[in-house]
Amino acid sequence: MLEPEQLKAWLVKVARKDAQAFRALYDASSPKLFGFALRILHKRELAEEVLQESFVSIWNNAATYQSSLAAPMTWMSTIVRNKAFDALRKTDQAVEIDNDSFDPAVMEALESSDPTPIEALQLSDDSKALAHCFARLEGLHRQAIALAFFHDLSHSEVAGQMKLPIGTVKTWVRRGLARLKTCLSPVEQA
Amino acid sequence: MNIQHNESLRDKLASEYVLGTLIGGARRRLETWMKGDAALRRAVAEWQDRLVPMVEFATAVQPPPSIWSSISKRLDLQSPAKRKLAYWLSLRDDLSFWRGLGMVSTTAALIFLSVLMTRPAVNLPVTSFVAMLNDDNAQLIAVATGDAVKNQMTIKVVQPRVLAADKSLELWAITKDGKVRSVGLIDEQGSYLVALGDTTSPDVAPILAVTLEPKGGSGDPNKATGPILYKGAWVKI
Numbered sequence: 429m430l431e432p433e434q435l436k437a438w439l440v441k442v443a444r445k446d447a448q449a450f451r452a453l454y455d456a457s458s459p460k461l462f463g464f465a466l467r468i469l470h471k472r473e474l475a476e477e478v479l480q481e482s483f484v485s486i487w488n489n490a491a492t493y494q495s496s497l498a499a500p501m502t503w504m505s506t507i508v509r510n511k512a513f514d515a516l517r518k519t520d521q522a523v524e525i526d527n528d529s530f531d532p533a534v535m536e537a538l539e540s541s542d543p544t545p546i547e548a549l550q551l552s553d554d555s556k557a558l559a560h561c562f563a564r565l566e567g568l569h570r571q572a573i574a575l576a577f578f579h580d581l582s583h584s585e586v587a588g589q590m591k592l593p594i595g596t597v598k599t600w601v602r603r604g605l606a607r608l609k610t611c612l613s614p615v616e617q618a
Numbered sequence: 619m620n621i622q623h624n625e626s627l628r629d630k631l632a633s634e635y636v637l638g639t640l641i642g643g644a645r646r647r648l649e650t651w652m653k654g655d656a657a658l659r660r661a662v663a664e665w666q667d668r669l670v671p672m673v674e675f676a677t678a679v680q681p682p683p684s685i686w687s688s689i690s691k692r693l694d695l696q697s698p699a700k701r702k703l704a705y706w707l708s709l710r711d712d713l714s715f716w717r718g719l720g721m722v723s724t725t726a727a728l729i730f731l732s733v734l735m736t737r738p739a740v741n742l743p744v745t746s747f748v749a750m751l752n753d754d755n756a757q758l759i760a761v762a763t764g765d766a767v768k769n770q771m772t773i774k775v776v777q778p779r780v781l782a783a784d785k786s787l788e789l790w791a792i793t794k795d796g797k798v799r800s801v802g803l804i805d806e807q808g809s810y811l812v813a814l815g816d817t818t819s820p821d822v823a824p825i826l827a828v829t830l831e832p833k834g835g836s837g838d839p840n841k842a843t844g845p846i847l848y849k850g851a852w853v854k855i
Binding site: 466479505506509558577581582605 | 630638663669680682693
């Protein structure tokens with residue numbers, strides 16, 4: 429499921445305009461990317477448009493993908509995220525923001541003190557590693573980081589959403605990110 | 619603000635840039651710094667690899683089929699001419715990879731040649747080109763030797779495979795600009811001497827491919843209908 433080596437191989441072929449590889453790449457990654465766009469935008473037609481624009485961009489820019497700089501899923505997700513945030517800024521209507529950005533099964537696995545539920549999730553290895561580290565954060569720190577990541581919120585907007593002073597949110601985000609970095613470092617994982 | 623020598627500040631800014639909490643002027647400044655600062659770009663890329671997998675924490679949703687149709691229409695992926703060309707061109711692109719392996723293949727080819735030569739049944743031409751035909755798993759299936767003077771080739775299947783009764787194997791020569799020409803049908807085992815034409819000689823058509831076709835071949839000498847089973851590039855020796 430979303431093997432980075434396989435995705436990379438498809439991207440290399442897509443750079444050579446291989447339509448079959450593009451289709452395989454789309455089939456493998458679009459449910460995750462569409463789910464993510466929906467989470468940001470909440471409106472189906474907006475998310476559909478963003479997914480379409482993103483894959484057109486992936487086809488046109490595959491040759492610039494540098495495997496040394498980012499994992500293939502990271503590269504594609506970043507394209508979707510940027511396009512979704514652009515669409516978010518353009519839309520006049522206020523988009524609903526809820527405090528639970530994660531899938532219920534992911535949420536439950538993060539709250540569990542047992543690492544098994546995370547292993548059972550349908551996630552790539554990178555994503556599982558992040559989940560293990562997220563599970564070690566305090567719930568509110570996790571929520572502040574997720575709000576910013578999924579909804580393009582600044583510190584003050586996160587503070588407004590969580591009804592907390594901005595200083596508190598800044599501290600939590602900073603500490604949360606520092607802990608994630610330590611937790612994800614190769615030394616810590618070894 | 620000088621961030622040049624402040625490692626922890628650089629890392630903090632990179633992390634908040636990726637998270638999205640770095641906004642306005644601070645965000646634009648960081649983007650400007652990134653242009654001339656490879657280490658900063660690397661710090662941002664590292665934070666992307668750390669945080670972006672969060673994407674998968676959202677519930678996956680199968681997109682409706684209409685989205686793929688729109689993408690495919692916009693990029694003109696359905697156009698048969700485009701698809702066919704891309705297919706053969708990708709084979710041509712593989713050439714540079716094969717050239718990288720040139721020395722290895724040539725050595726291997728010479729070993730096989732000596733094997734071929736010890737078999738008296740094979741009527742071996744003067745060899746000037748060798749091609750190793752591999753399947754998708756890099757398994758050697760057949761060895762071809764080309765004689766540019768007599769414009770003929772010998773192909774020997776070294777890894778026989780079982781073929782359904784209603785299928786044939788067809789050998790193709792592919793030119794530098796991706797044009798496909800039938801060389802003829804081959805059996806799943808044995809070795810043959812095949813005459814080459816002006817459009818199928820190793821100089822003009824540097825790639826060989828074998829496709830799976832209906833019994834009797836594709837019926838069109840310029841177009842394969844089935845999948846490529848194995849392929850290889852000519853190496854001059």
